[in-house]
Amino acid sequence: MEVSANIILGDCNEKLKEIEDNSIDLIVTSPPYADSRKSTYGGISPDKYVEWFLPISRGLLRVLKPTGTFVLNIKEKVVSGERHTYVMRLILEMQKQGWLWTEEFIWHKKNCYPGKWSNRFRDAWERLLQFNKQKKFNMYQEEVMVPTGDWAKTRLKNLSETDKIRDTSRAGSGFGKNISNWLDRDKAYPTNVLHLATECNNKNHSAAFPKVLPEWFIKLFTREGDTVLDPFMGSGTTIEVAQKMRRNSVGIEISPEYFGMVKNKIKAVEYYLCKEREIYETNKSK
Amino acid sequence: MEVSANIILGDCNEKLKEIEDNSIDLIVTSPPYADSRKSTYGGISPDKYVEWFLPISRGLLRVLKPTGTFVLNIKEKVVSGERHTYVMRLILEMQKQGWLWTEEFIWHKKNCYPGKWSNRFRDAWERLLQFNKQKKFNMYQEEVMVPTGDWAKTRLKNLSETDKIRDTSRAGSGFGKNISNWLDRDKAYPTNVLHLATECNNKNHSAAFPKVLPEWFIKLFTREGDTVLDPFMGSGTTIEVAQKMRRNSVGIEISPEYFGMVKNKIKAVEYYLCKEREIYETNKSK
DNA sequence: GTTCCGCATGAATCGATAG
DNA sequence: ACTATCGATTCATGCGGAA
Secondary structure, eight states: OOOOEEEEESOHHHHGGGSOTTOEEEEEEOOOOTTOSHHHHOOOOGGGHHHHHHHHHHHHHHHEEEEEEEEEEEOOOEETTEEOOHHHHHHHHHHHHTOEEEEEEEEEETTOOOOOOSSOOBOOEEEEEEEESSSOOOOOGGGGOEEOOTHHHHHTTSOOHHHHSOEEOTTSOOOEEOGGGGTTOOEEOOBSEEEEOOOOSOTTSTTOOOTHHHHHHHHHHOOTTOEEEESSOTTOHHHHHHHHTTOEEEEEESOHHHHHHHHHHHHHHHHHHHHHHHHHHHHHHO | OOOOEEEEESOHHHHGGGSOTTOEEEEEEOOOOTTOOHHHHOOOOGGGHHHHHHHHHHHHHHHEEEEEEEEEEEOOOEETTEEOOHHHHHHHHHHHHTOEEEEEEEEEETTOOOOOOSSOOBOOEEEEEEEESSSOOOOOGGGGOEEOOHHHHHHHHHHHHHHHHSOHHHHOSSHHHHHHHHHTOSEEOOBSEEEEOOOTTOTTOTTOOOTHHHHHHHHHHOOTTOEEEESSOTTOHHHHHHHHTTOEEEEEESOHHHHHHHHHHHHHHHHHHHHHHHHHHHHHHO
């Protein structure tokens, strides 16, 4: 399967217009947070953030397939001792545009930077807001299953009588179970809390997220041959991962410097995928 | 030091009026979530939730000391496939009342409710919203320091190599310079993510806090002899913990059943504290 | 006294069916 | 059409009794 990696240099709001309606399966992005990445985006002030983002989210709504998903990585910053409310306001406004706010994943940054402030602790989490166009969307949950916890080893060794039948909880929680159903399982579905370490080796980009983050969402919401968009491409993590996972990708970036960097990355991945295919086809012909 | 545990039977909104202005150092509470605990609270509908809570938060603002803190445990439920927005709306409205939304801690519930759905995963986190009356509030960070885990040791060692080289001015964060200070410490400040399991063996209450949760905030925001309020006392975890930690406590509860239960608990703790003092004094006289 | 191991429990959500 | 109830789905934990 051939996959394309299409990267575009320019302002995200303008360049989105070049993308067809209902053509994207997944949008994963980490836009510049308010007042950060000043050098490249001019530093959007927290008070103007919603206003600035709404035209973009409208464009994203247009290009996303009805069964597609939009994952937005964002965190409000502290302004004069208080958490700013632009993220909450943004969610409320995006709902008015027609977005459904389906879920909020928490990205727990296990190795966040050490530090100390007199009135707060280190900030070790970020929001991953999931938006959809409709209640029914594509989700491939089996792709991201995790190993069952240690409890299972001992718990499932010996099953009592009540374990083998559906045993309704007495406290009226409405929770019944049949433990014997779990015997041959070694994997469980994950939760909406993601534990991933941040990568520090990507020093060229001030807001890079770890590869595993886009990877997880690409697995969960797309299949091979689907199309992934990152309208704030930055150093291109999402694009690179998507390409390696044989998803088509589209990236938009305003900074020529990043744009050039990603261009080279893409070529490298293309070469890698090419090699892989050769090996595959050689084996097949044997 | 004598501490008082004062519990009040009745509607929280009414009974708050009996509490003096600026008399409380810390409010820790977990109000009934929308549509839950119907038997005791009648189940507030998600659409009416903000309206229902605002008079209460106004009362809490009045009784809290200027240097005090309000910790609100809450989570929005799913309504027709979407996360409801009442929590966000509540924060915005509370700001209008004069509350500062200082911080949001994440409570990661390690043993969250099981289940499987086609469009979402298990919900494993709740919000712990921190509100204050002013930018300067009491916070005793040293009280909640945690032992440095192995990951931190190795992590910081690895970091140190790159960070020693790193030009502090380029990084702009100032960490590069100070990172070596962290290497010899065996205790670190925690982050704003708390990993705790719910106590599902509490037969008396379907939604009891784990004891460590109020304990952590009581340590962090109060000293011995301070006063802690829980306007939705429930099975009385907050009050019990506060009392044991030699903080004065005030609890309000609408259900006579819970009220009676907590009354007994309080007596037990009083007895326990008495014994402890006796032992202490006996040792002293020796 | 420790350690092991059995077992009830839960701030849930969805879809179908019924009023 | 819109609400109310009901069945089906599913993990990880801490308690308490046993070894």
